[in-house]
Amino acid sequence: MDKQELKQKVLEAIDKNRETIISTGEKIFENPELGYKEFETTKLIKAELEKLGLKVEQNIAITGVRAKANENKEGPTIAVMGELDSVICYDHEKANKETGAAHACGHNIQSAAMLGVAIGLISSDVMKELDGKVNFMGVPAEEYVELEYRSKMKEEGKLSYFGGKQELILKGYLDDVDISMMIHSLNLPEGKKMLLGSKGNGFVGKRVQFIGQEAHAGSAPEQGINALNAAMLAMNNIHANRETFLDGDHIRVHPIITKGGDLVNVVPADVQMETYVRGRTIEGIQDANSKVNRALKAGADAVGAKIKITEIPGYLPLLNNDDMDKVFKENALTLITEDQIEEGGEFGGSTDFGDVLHLMPAIHPFIGGVEGNLHTRNFRISNPETAYILPAKIMALTVVDLLFDGAKKANEIIENFKPAMTKEEYLEFLKKSSILIEN
Numbered sequence: 001m002d003k004q005e006l007k008q009k010v011l012e013a014i015d016k017n018r019e020t021i022i023s024t025g026e027k028i029f030e031n032p033e034l035g036y037k038e039f040e041t042t043k044l045i046k047a048e049l050e051k052l053g054l055k056v057e058q059n060i061a062i063t064g065v066r067a068k069a070n071e072n073k074e075g076p077t078i079a080v081m082g083e084l085d086s087v088i089c090y091d092h093e094k095a096n097k098e099t100g101a102a103h104a105c106g107h108n109i110q111s112a113a114m115l116g117v118a119i120g121l122i123s124s125d126v127m128k129e130l131d132g133k134v135n136f137m138g139v140p141a142e143e144y145v146e147l148e149y150r151s152k153m154k155e156e157g158k159l160s161y162f163g164g165k166q167e168l169i170l171k172g173y174l175d176d177v178d179i180s181m182m183i184h185s186l187n188l189p190e191g192k193k194m195l196l197g198s199k200g201n202g203f204v205g206k207r208v209q210f211i212g213q214e215a216h217a218g219s220a221p222e223q224g225i226n227a228l229n230a231a232m233l234a235m236n237n238i239h240a241n242r243e244t245f246l247d248g249d250h251i252r253v254h255p256i257i258t259k260g261g262d263l264v265n266v267v268p269a270d271v272q273m274e275t276y277v278r279g280r281t282i283e284g285i286q287d288a289n290s291k292v293n294r295a296l297k298a299g300a301d302a303v304g305a306k307i308k309i310t311e312i313p314g315y316l317p318l319l320n321n322d323d324m325d326k327v328f329k330e331n332a333l334t335l336i337t338e339d340q341i342e343e344g345g346e347f348g349g350s351t352d353f354g355d356v357l358h359l360m361p362a363i364h365p366f367i368g369g370v371e372g373n374l375h376t377r378n379f380r381i382s383n384p385e386t387a388y389i390l391p392a393k394i395m396a397l398t399v400v401d402l403l404f405d406g407a408k409k410a411n412e413i414i415e416n417f418k419p420a421m422t423k424e425e426y427l428e429f430l431k432k433s434s435i436l437i438e439n
Helices: 003-016 018-030 039-050 107-122 147-155 164-170 227-244 282-303 322-332 353-357 384-416 423-432
Strands: 056-061 063-069 077-083 133-139 179-181 194-196 202-211 256-259 270-279 306-312 341-343 435-438
Touching: 003 018, 003 107, 003 384, 018 039, 018 107, 018 384, 039 056, 039 063, 039 107, 039 133, 056 164, 063 107, 077 107, 077 384, 107 133, 107 384, 133 164, 147 202, 147 306, 164 353, 164 423, 179 322, 179 384, 194 322, 202 227, 202 282, 227 270, 227 282, 270 282, 282 306, 322 384
Parallel strands: 077 133, 077 179, 194 341
Antiparallel strands: 056 063, 063 133, 202 270, 202 306, 256 270, 306 435
């Protein structure tokens, strides 16, 4: 059977199972779960993969699943990923009223699209005709939220890193993977269905505690040390540094105060803050981060407070792989037109898929079919065909291209790829990024 015949069978299988793919995404949308808590979502994806006759490994990083196809075949391995977790957005119409969890991030679309790839390749029997393996992975905890909860899990030895892909890399779940792919939803300009080749920021995460001295706020404030004032000064100090951030580094610093004190009648002695320091390059992030630390410490020093800064490994910048972009675009053009594809551009957010891109050839395009900005109450699906079905088809067709004819295309891409880091260098970088500063 030639390659075009295989591709046609894949497309027909996805179309035949269109309702299953969309309904799975909608079930996840209706029942959002936060990172490392995606227990029901994991069960759902596991059950759907098992219907295809795949053996599924569950709870690969607290939660998450992995199913291997063509496991006994020779050839390279491709990982097709979909993220399971949601973000916190209490005002979203489908938010969990207790936790605030809501799929205002579109991860329900990713998981359904990943399932669609599996359906297209497995139920059509096309997978048997390919010279390589595919790992279908539902991955946990991409959203960098609930840092206190994850810190506790780390203290208990249940995890090492806050990001799901970081944890999977550490545990060796990507050791046998040669190429990775996944998609992300994005509200694209009118008429556009895909964004390809955009670059994104990395970041370092920070938890900050300002430690003052409590006192009666009305009768004896002079006996206290106001930790809230220290935090306010620190934030202003950060603002004073913004003009020193290089435009090309795309630095973003956006702190929030998670605890402002205990009682209005007591001088605040325990004030806590969380922030990211984002940037386009590792060097830019490190430079900005040192300035932010200086600003934080100066705020504490100004009022005589103490400070504790806990730095947590964030995510690496989003890179591109031209070879993967080319194959993906060629397949996209069999389903949509050139003018529906936007290329290049900047993505101000961050994803732990950036970490994967530093280690292996991979692709992370953005797909439309949604409206409203990410992480807001207005985010929702406007076109299920574009959001769910289109990316499933393009990814499945890309797998066929990569693994057809002795996996010639995949091997060529792997041969041409020069990793930004080895796994050992990457883990050492994460280790060095875990810092506690007390002053």
